[in-house]
Amino acid sequence: MLEKLQAAVSLGEKLGADFVEARFDDLTLRTLRRIKTKKDDTWKDIMLKSRTGTGITCYFDGTPGYSFTASEDLKDIEETVTRAYGMAKAASTAATLKLDFDRRPAVKSRSSDSLSVKIHPRSKGQDYKMDLINRMVDTAFDVGKEIENITGAYGELTGQKLFTNSEASIIEWEFLLVDMMCRVTSKASSGALVFGSERNAGSLGLEAYNRKGSTPEEVGKKAAMFAAEQIQAKSCPAGKFVTLIDNDLAGVLAHESFGHLSEADFVTMGASPLAGKIGNKLGTKYATIVDGGNPDIQKEGGMWLPFDDQGIRANMTTILDRGILKHYLHNRGTAQQLEQEPTGNCRAVHFGFMPIPRMTNTYFKPGDLTEEEALEQLGTGIYAIQTSGGQVEGDGSFLFKADRGYWVEHGEIQHPILEVSLSGNILELLQHIKGATRDIGLWGSYFGGCGKFGQYPLPAGIGGPKLLIQNVTFGGKV
Amino acid sequence: MEFDEIKDALLSEVDTGLKFANSLDKAAEFEIYLYYRSKSNVEIKQGVVEATDGIVAGTAVRATRDQKLSFASSSGISSNHVKRALQDAISSLNATSEKDTRFKGFCEPKPPGKEGKFAPEILELTTDDLVGYSLQLIGNMTKANGRLLAAVGCEKTWGGFAIGNSLGLQQASTSAHNACSAFAMAIDGEERRTGSEELVTRDKALDVSGIGEKAAEKALSLLGAKKLGQTTTLPTLWVPWAAASYILSSLQQATKGSTVVEGLSPLREKQGEKIAHPDFSLVDDGQNPLGIETEAIDGEGHPQGRTVIVRNGMLKSFIFDSYYGRIAGKASTGNCARSGGPFGSRLPYEDAPSIFSKNLEVAAGKQSEEELIASIDGQGLLITDIPIGIFHSSVETGEFSAVASSVFLIEDGEKKRPLEPVSIAGNFYKGLEQLLGVGNNIEITSLFVTTPSLLIDGISVTG
Numbered sequence: 001m002l003e004k005l006q007a008a009v010s011l012g013e014k015l016g017a018d019f020v021e022a023r024f025d026d027l028t029l030r031t032l033r034r035i036k037t038k039k040d041d042t043w044k045d046i047m048l049k050s051r052t053g054t055g056i057t058c059y060f061d062g063t064p065g066y067s068f069t070a071s072e073d074l075k076d077i078e079e080t081v082t083r084a085y086g087m088a089k090a091a092s093t094a095a096t097l098k099l100d101f102d103r104r105p106a107v108k109s110r111s112s113d114s115l116s117v118k119i120h121p122r123s124k125g126q127d128y129k130m131d132l133i134n135r136m137v138d139t140a141f142d143v144g145k146e147i148e149n150i151t152g153a154y155g156e157l158t159g160q161k162l163f164t165n166s167e168a169s170i171i172e173w174e175f176l177l178v179d180m181m182c183r184v185t186s187k188a189s190s191g192a193l194v195f196g197s198e199r200n201a202g203s204l205g206l207e208a209y210n211r212k213g214s215t216p217e218e219v220g221k222k223a224a225m226f227a228a229e230q231i232q233a234k235s236c237p238a239g240k241f242v243t244l245i246d247n248d249l250a251g252v253l254a255h256e257s258f259g260h261l262s263e264a265d266f267v268t269m270g271a272s273p274l275a276g277k278i279g280n281k282l283g284t285k286y287a288t289i290v291d292g293g294n295p296d297i298q299k300e301g302g303m304w305l306p307f308d309d310q311g312i313r314a315n316m317t318t319i320l321d322r323g324i325l326k327h328y329l330h331n332r333g334t335a336q337q338l339e340q341e342p343t344g345n346c347r348a349v350h351f352g353f354m355p356i357p358r359m360t361n362t363y364f365k366p367g368d369l370t371e372e373e374a375l376e377q378l379g380t381g382i383y384a385i386q387t388s389g390g391q392v393e394g395d396g397s398f399l400f401k402a403d404r405g406y407w408v409e410h411g412e413i414q415h416p417i418l419e420v421s422l423s424g425n426i427l428e429l430l431q432h433i434k435g436a437t438r439d440i441g442l443w444g445s446y447f448g449g450c451g452k453f454g455q456y457p458l459p460a461g462i463g464g465p466k467l468l469i470q471n472v473t474f475g476g477k478v
Numbered sequence: 479m480e481f482d483e484i485k486d487a488l489l490s491e492v493d494t495g496l497k498f499a500n501s502l503d504k505a506a507e508f509e510i511y512l513y514y515r516s517k518s519n520v521e522i523k524q525g526v527v528e529a530t531d532g533i534v535a536g537t538a539v540r541a542t543r544d545q546k547l548s549f550a551s552s553s554g555i556s557s558n559h560v561k562r563a564l565q566d567a568i569s570s571l572n573a574t575s576e577k578d579t580r581f582k583g584f585c586e587p588k589p590p591g592k593e594g595k596f597a598p599e600i601l602e603l604t605t606d607d608l609v610g611y612s613l614q615l616i617g618n619m620t621k622a623n624g625r626l627l628a629a630v631g632c633e634k635t636w637g638g639f640a641i642g643n644s645l646g647l648q649q650a651s652t653s654a655h656n657a658c659s660a661f662a663m664a665i666d667g668e669e670r671r672t673g674s675e676e677l678v679t680r681d682k683a684l685d686v687s688g689i690g691e692k693a694a695e696k697a698l699s700l701l702g703a704k705k706l707g708q709t710t711t712l713p714t715l716w717v718p719w720a721a722a723s724y725i726l727s728s729l730q731q732a733t734k735g736s737t738v739v740e741g742l743s744p745l746r747e748k749q750g751e752k753i754a755h756p757d758f759s760l761v762d763d764g765q766n767p768l769g770i771e772t773e774a775i776d777g778e779g780h781p782q783g784r785t786v787i788v789r790n791g792m793l794k795s796f797i798f799d800s801y802y803g804r805i806a807g808k809a810s811t812g813n814c815a816r817s818g819g820p821f822g823s824r825l826p827y828e829d830a831p832s833i834f835s836k837n838l839e840v841a842a843g844k845q846s847e848e849e850l851i852a853s854i855d856g857q858g859l860l861i862t863d864i865p866i867g868i869f870h871s872s873v874e875t876g877e878f879s880a881v882a883s884s885v886f887l888i889e890d891g892e893k894k895r896p897l898e899p900v901s902i903a904g905n906f907y908k909g910l911e912q913l914l915g916v917g918n919n920i921e922i923t924s925l926f927v928t929t930p931s932l933l934i935d936g937i938s939v940t941g
Contacts (some may be wrong), residue, residue, distance in 0.1 A: 047549040068532040070553035087529035090605040096523035126573040148741035193874035270526040395670035399867035399881040421879030475879040475901035
């Protein structure tokens with residue numbers, strides 16, 4: 001396939017493109033899902049998907065044109081190149097801001113660029129993975145209360161990514177992502193439905209599900225216990241409170257509320273409130289946010305992304321350093337435009353999309369507090385836990401959802417609270433971060449993912465330490 | 479492949495694939511779904527232009543034997559892609575003893591419904607046309623105020639899909655539409671306000687006039703926003719775009735046969751009961767000729783139809799595919815989807831059949847938007863765009879908590895000043911019960927929900 005990609009690059013250059021990138025994905029996705037209700041117990045999804053395709057970007061006068069094909073025939077790939085070049089040329093006539101980039105030395109991947117795990121998902125059959133779900137769902141059923149529904153799911157995304165370009169880079173590496181999740185829905189005495197969920201996901205070997213705290217039984221048990229706890233939970237009061245947000249929520253805060261604004265396409269547009277603020281102090285000394293495709297997977301978890309879809313090798317970018325804005329997340333064009341180095345953040349959900357600036361693993365760096373110390377410092381307020389997502393607008397307004405939590409008084413947990421949203425403006429909130437815990441946990445999702453400009457769902461690494469924040473608006477019941 | 483050739487070409491591959499499947503495993507039954515769609519789009523964001531043109535094509539196969547059910551997909555629609563998906567589906571079937579005891583077979587053959595309107599001129603749009611329309615959008619947007627940040631996009635898409643199964647069903651459907659979007663950001667010092675507008679049509683080629691201007695007006699009208707300065711409960715008037723997001727996050731989710739059967743819908747035991755104000759009626763019309771989701775058949779080959787979901791506040795029906803319809807003892811309403819809805823995947827053949835509404839339509843009420851505003855005593859909120867986070871609600875609880883960043887204060891029956899973002903919270907289903915009025919200002923939105931403004935009482939607000 002490499003020869004076909006190289007032929008595509010040559011053709012694009014011959015047509016008149018200034019620069020050509022060609023990439024090929026040969027990925028396999030597996031989804032297994034069991035649903036157990038009061039009446040039924042069934043395997044809803046037993047799915048195996050083959051996702052192969054080629055994406056071609058031609059650049060003409062600082063403007064990209066993109067096309068793609070699922071066909072592996074050279075003739076179809078050549079037509080794809082012609083389309084990409086035609087789009088670039090037509091688009092360049094309307095471009096008033098050209099994002100050229102300089103040539104760099106060719107990049108060659110190494111075998112060590114692919115993650116090595118003990119039990120690769122490919123080495124185990126379907127039954128092995130279905131057994132993981134069975135163990136998880138059966139435990140949740142035994143532990144849960146007033147159960148209406150248990151959904152247990154396993155997902156994996158594995159396979160080869162191949163890339164070349166006009167610099168004669170040759171990059172080949174293996175994508176690896178597994179996800180095991182359980183969601184339990186219970187019925188409160190009022191008749192209202194409540195839920196609890198738990199997951200263990202990232203660039204992991206299946207040995208991760210043998211580790212204490214992450215076994216299918218423990219994942220199922222936690223989901224069921226969280227749902228059972230919600231049966232007795234009270235509504236969260238509305239208003240401004242001091243809060244401790246857990247590792248999941250801190251991850252969504254870093255990703256949704258801040259990370260998107262640091263993506264350099266928003267910055268070059270002038271649409272990000274972070275535009276023109278490099279060197280400005282935006283947050284407290286506890287606010288250090290990084291992004292990189294090569295975290296310490298063994299120690300911290302997360303996603304392994306050694307290269308982006310423009311062939312840039314991953315590195316760890318410090319976006320915010322003790323509150324001071326240092327760097328944006330780039331593709332090659334925005335990096336040159338804003339006079340920074342490329343950061344390895346040009347990614348596409350799959351071959352059907354043009355790569356654009358996206359996050360890899362984005363998270364707050366840990367601090368030195370224990371959970372107990374953080375609760376003590378919290379005093380009276382809300383311990384907000386787990387999330388089903390969030391969103392940010394161009395002015396920095398954000399909202400994210402805490403799935404559950406606790407009301408805390410004088411550093412002591414009092415009672416559980418129902419799902420609630422946290423909102424505000426990220427630039428204000430960064431100035432209210434008063435501490436971070438020393439523990440850190442990252443994960444990457446197969447189920448769900450990040451969305452931007454219609455490109456959804458992109459697997460992204462998320463997580464962090466727990467964060468202590470003052471003056472957070474909770475949008476609960478009045 | 480040309481537009482006119484799609485149905486025959488896909489059906490021919492489906493037929494060949496089914497014969498091959500039978501030769502692989504005579505005891506199993508199969509369903510083959512082929513998808514082919516051309517997509518071209520141009521985006522201009524503050525002078526940076528990106529253009530994409532490509533063919534999305536893929537195969538999905540379901541295989542069943544002894545109540546076991548498997549799914550496999552493959553990128554591409556050649557014979558080899560179909561064979562690979564068939565072989566993967568059979569190997570999954572062979573590798574398990576687990577059953578889906580509720581599965582009672584694939585969709586029975588029925589005469590197809592009607593395709594929606596087709597405008598051949600959409601196929602004629604060139605890349606240069608899309609670039610030209612995009613420039614026109616920006617020109618119209620920035621003539622209102624040269625300091626606005628502008629991001630626009632134009633798209634044309636055409637294609638079709640075919641389905642065949644071992645029960646003899648073999649059907650196909652084709653469609654084409656074009657769309658544009660405009661996003662404006664007005665900046666004044668540190669204040670940033672945004673406005674957006676979209677248009678999607680299938681019955682005529684793009685006419686972008688008015689779209690850029692409206693986005694610009696929305697953004698500019700929000701400058702000078704002040705804090706609400708209180709935490710309280712207020713009536714809220716949701717304009718059609720915002721109301722569409724409310725319906726999509728609530729009734730769309732809770733009336734799907736899957737959430738009802740799986741015990742996840744708060745409305746699961748409320749069929750025949752009053753769930754909303756008597757002025758509220760909701761239909762899902764998969765046969766509206768102008769509806770973007772209108773096709774002759776749904777994602778499993780069943781004819782798409784029209785379902786009354788709520789009539790005069792009474793919950794009349796849920797929406798079903800064959801699978802969940804059979805479990806619930808109901809007929810399919812033609813709502814099987816492959817990655818349905820406005821946020822559906824670009825590779826829909828990779829998603830298992832599921833249930834999604836096609837074109838939701840809230841019936842018009844009697845009052846104009848001005849009359850609804852005038853009906854509010856004291857204070858209220860006018861929500862003029864989709865609240866941030868509205869789609870992150872969970873169907874089970876119906877609780878929502880979102881931020882209205884495009885919002886105005888209503889006072890003594892009049893629209894007053896713009897407000898800084900306001901947190902709004904409540905329960906979707908209680909909100910429908912507390913509906914105070916339904917507007918007569920029907921709008922078609924690209925959320926595939928057509929609705930007028932909705933005036934909803936009892937929303938918690940903080941800002």
